[in-house]
């Protein structure tokens with residue numbers, strides 16, 4: 001079920017994306033780059049895109065993680081890169097120009113999450129790494145790769161936010177602020193690039209990944225509390241809805257957060 005706001009965003013985005021059809025040539029599927037594609041949601045989406053015939057590249061910091069992903073999915077192209085470092089954006093852009101010149105979909109997925117308690121001491125390094133990875137990186141990487149995206153058919157930027165973009169969990173104050181900011185950036189980017197580039201937001205619910213093992217371990221037993229999706233179930237729905245042309249792909253319990261926003265704050269933060 002989509003409400004009027006989502007329907008407007010969908011129509012708006014479809015109109016933008018269709019204009020990319022003018023560049024259609026042949027049957028070649030789009031090239032996709034997924035940041036942080038070596039594990040979790042990124043890897044599951046990479047596998048789903050591969051299954052659907054896309055050419056997929058992933059990047060991440062840990063070479064062993066990338067090698068394991070490639071071992072499991074030999075069709076993947078992999079590159080070691082830290083999206084929080086601007087020099088790696090330039091390296092990524094040159095690598096993509098050689099390796100995946102038909103890149104048309106950038107998926108800004110890499111993210112980290114810290115529990116930060118401002119009643120105690122919170123280090124600047126910890127704050128900065130979250131801001132740099134979750135906010136600066138998708139914004140700067142979008143700017144760096146847009147010139148390449150728009151040379152290809154159906155240029156698309158996908159930002160992975162979170163249900164927590166709409167109502168924070170106070171245990172993760174910086175993380176939630178970065179996701180709220182990325183949601184805001186996505187709205188403005190979509191508006192600016194209307195008719196030229198499709199801009200998509202994917203807001204996941206709780207997905208079983210390595211993002212925050214500590215809080216996952218504390219979660220109530222299966223059957224109670226909010227449902228936790230497997231990365232594969234999540235990715236299958238997300239990529240299917242991506243292909244259907246949706247602009248704002250809000251999945252599972254993230255829908256309640258999208259609709260009710262801060263009205264849920266007290267419930268979420270007893």
Ligand SMILES: NC(=O)c1ccc[n+]([C@@H]2O[C@H](COP(=O)([O-])OP(=O)(O)OC[C@H]3O[C@@H](n4cnc5c(N)ncnc54)[C@H](OP(=O)(O)O)[C@@H]3O)[C@@H](O)[C@H]2O)c1
Pocket residue numbers: 035036037038039040041042059060061062063065081082083084109110111112133160161162163203204205206207208209210211212
């Ligand atoms: N899991 C959830 O419940 C959930 C809910 C809402 C939103 N999300 C969002 O979904 C996205 C993916 O998270 P996940 O749950 O799949 O977590 P994950 O399993 O920890 O995956 C995050 C990936 O990002 C990579 N990464 C982190 N920092 C990076 C950097 N500076 N440069 C390049 N790659 C980097 C990591 O690889 P390396 O360590 O090798 O770099 C890892 O492969 C994140 O944006 C997260 O906020 C997740």
